[in-house]
Amino acid sequence: MARNHLYLVDGSSYIFRAYHRLPPLTNPQGVPVGAVYGYTAMLWKLADGLDKAEGPTHLAVILDHSSQSFRNSLYDQYKANRPEPPEDLRPQFPLIRDATRAFSLPCIEMEGYEADDLIASYTVAAQAAGWDVTIVSSDKDLMQLVTPDPKGDEPHVDMLDTMKNVRMGREAVFEKFGVGPELVGDVLALMGDSVDNVPGVRGVGPKTATKLIQEYGSLEAALAGAETMKPSKLRDNLIEHADMARLSRQLVELHRECPLPQPLEELRLDGIPTEPLRDFLLLHGFKSMAARIGGDAPAPAAGAGPNRAAAMGGGVLGEAWQPKGNGSTAPAAPALPEHPAIDRSRYETVTTLDALDRWIAEARAIGHVAIDTETDSLDAITGGLVGVSLSTAPGNGCYIPLGHGGHDLLSEKPEQLPMDVTLARLKPLFADDAVLKIGHNLKYDMAVLAQHGLTITPLDDTLLLSFALDAGQHGHGLDELAKLHLEHQCIAFKEVCGTGKSQISFAEVPLDRATEYAAEDAEVALRLWMLLRHRLWQEGGTKVYEMVDRPLVAAVTAMERRGILVDRETLSRLSGTFSQDMARLEAAIHAEAGGPFTIGSPKQLGEVLFDKLGLKGGRKGKSGDWSTDQSELERLERDGVPIARMILEWRQVAKLKSTYSDALQDQINRVTGRVHTSYSLVGAQTGRLSSTDPNLQNIPIRSETGRQIREAFVAAPGNVLIAADYSQIELRLAAHMADVPQLKAAFAEGADIHSLTAEELFGEVTRDTRAKAKTVNFAILYGISRYGLASRMEISNDEAQAIISRYFERFPGISDYMQRTLEGARERGYTETLFGRKTWFPRINSKNQGERQGAERAAINAPIQGTSADIIKRAMVRMDGALADAGLSSVRMLLQVHDELVFEAPEGLVDAAIPVIRRVMSHAAEPAVTLSVPLDVEVGTGANWGAAH
DNA sequence: GCGGGAGGC
């Protein structure tokens, strides 16, 4: 018999978060109900988990009765400077009680006590009765209640963040505070809380507070130890504000012995009467939820898009709360309110400070704002800011021109606000924790604004939202999404600025036209955000978005801005050598061919080789031309055709020269003197990053000639480059995900994985069998076929098939994994990484064999490649903080190459940096995922990138 | 603007 499990819902804090995270819905009476909707859906989800292992047997909602509590008598400033809740949130407070009553759930509040104290008291009482407790909240104060050290069968207390759908136990508390729950109060007392106006100690934030408590073991010990600390500002502050710290400790202490207004047993959850609930849902227009109760509720509107499938799930609630088979019964949302069509004539051009302030106030009042920046070039690192557009709701938008005109002596500079004054006013808004900034590819806007000292936080990015939901389904450009989701055609950039030679800078666009274009982008981003946020929340996928991609924006922006130093001299010397090599080879090739032709033209080359010279065995591609690819030329070379080798060499040198030694010189930024690549966070369907302008993820390394290019990537004077890469990460993940005991054991022991495979496949380990085994291992990751392996290994299809069969026999987990993955992809249409990142495969059930097989191979590869991408991204998100915590802020992460991170560090700090880098990377999967294989990280250092390997 | 070819993981 499972024991009782009490869920305590922190209703007051939930509604604030729901308000900021959900679209501003209104009910048929025009009352805003976005937060109420979120709250209702959350209750639904919780009550729906009734029969599940971790689900509630008892449940109560706890609310703040009033803002007065014993804390006010301790400290009259407590919560004194809390801002008033936003206008459209206030009417939603009483509705929270209505919603709770509609579910016939107990709603507990008490004069003079805050919700936190009631929650603490119920938690303690339930624990004493031997119950488990889950606190539904993300309030950091409540983390003090999490059971410090769950042993065996003792009842436990954890927290559940329903918005992010994550449970937080002791580990999560550690991750956040660096100490166990029992010391959280001490940390909180030191750091203070500006929202609640808990004073703390001046100059002590979360980092220092954690460090002090870790070092001294408690607040009192830290205060006592201050006297013996070495003289510093911190020491002075600790001594001077010791009383404030002690007062703060009392303020954050939870009152655990409040009288319980309702006894524990009365909180039992055993069925929800449907009548009052349906009435409530219909009253507020939550139609699809109402429809799922059954009865005479009207069916959701036809064509409700993504909501429809969920709405047709039907009947869950009416049938005594049986959870559905797969357990993930996110309630369907009400149809989003119809917004008026986009009307560009309503946009405002902001040219006065009064108007600017009005927009800023509007953004603060509503709690979110969509932003977009316009520049005079695509280069975000040094491009000039031309204007900023804002939108706070469907139907509005403005453009603030800042850098128009002045480039053309004939045209006058239009009337506009001064840039410095405007940015000074926008700066606090863009950094305001209470105002969510929405945009499409905010990494670009962040880079542009960073030039002026502005930061953007917190943020939501519609590009990343779309990617989290629909990777593999379609592109994620703003215009494409507007067409797809809003049925709206955006003004194209080229309609405003033209193309080619006659293209003008955005700074030259007349203000009326610029306003239409720029404000439209902001409004479209805002409307998309409403839709996509909502879908993400319904369809799942928030975890990877919240924990990985969203925090990555700032990390990647910082890397791009840092850039990497490239030595022009080295490159131009290489270009010279390559020119000579090419001229020499060209002469020899022409002599051999009996006349000049364009070697770089595969068409001409094919004709020369197979028609003119009459070489045998060529094959033709679908264009009807002879194939002249590497394998074809290598075949000719083996047949003793000397021109083949020369052509191969010519191609290699030509590639290196045009793509790297020549092109990279042009990419050195005039202003910074460094090369700043641009990373796309949505460039690869699997979740990998991609790099462009220039692509720094394909700098040569395999050939000796190519490797010389790497030597041009150098550390700044006094610094060293550190290259850290995951060893065999994809094979390790395959071993874990497919659960292959031999492979896992080999990785655990640090054995050579290709040798092990060679032993298993061929019975002996030689240079030759090891090389073959390596090829097979990689082919497996890419979704093997006997044909592919045969051509790669230059053996017959039958031989290739025999090797594959033997591989599957030796490692049965691999073929099971492939089958499972494919079945999942066929049924659901997508695959998932260990962290829950989805990739869609719309062609997985195609009737076209080629398409289908291609999708199958991709589907086998995606979870492995994608999990690897998730892991290195998690490492990147944590890296700067970890380095800073270790006092290594001057160690800078510069590049990511899929399984490698490159850093630049002052010479004296290299030895200190390496263990930090290694630790962050090798533990990056944790705590979300515990791998059954170690993640080894190989680290090299050097004056240049070539030497660091 | 496409496709072949080649650089990386």
Place this chain on the structure above:
DNA sequence: AGTAAGGCCTCCCGCC
């Protein structure tokens, strides 16, 4: 019945 037959990318070039 026979074909084509390794995953994820970006960049350059010739050619249309």
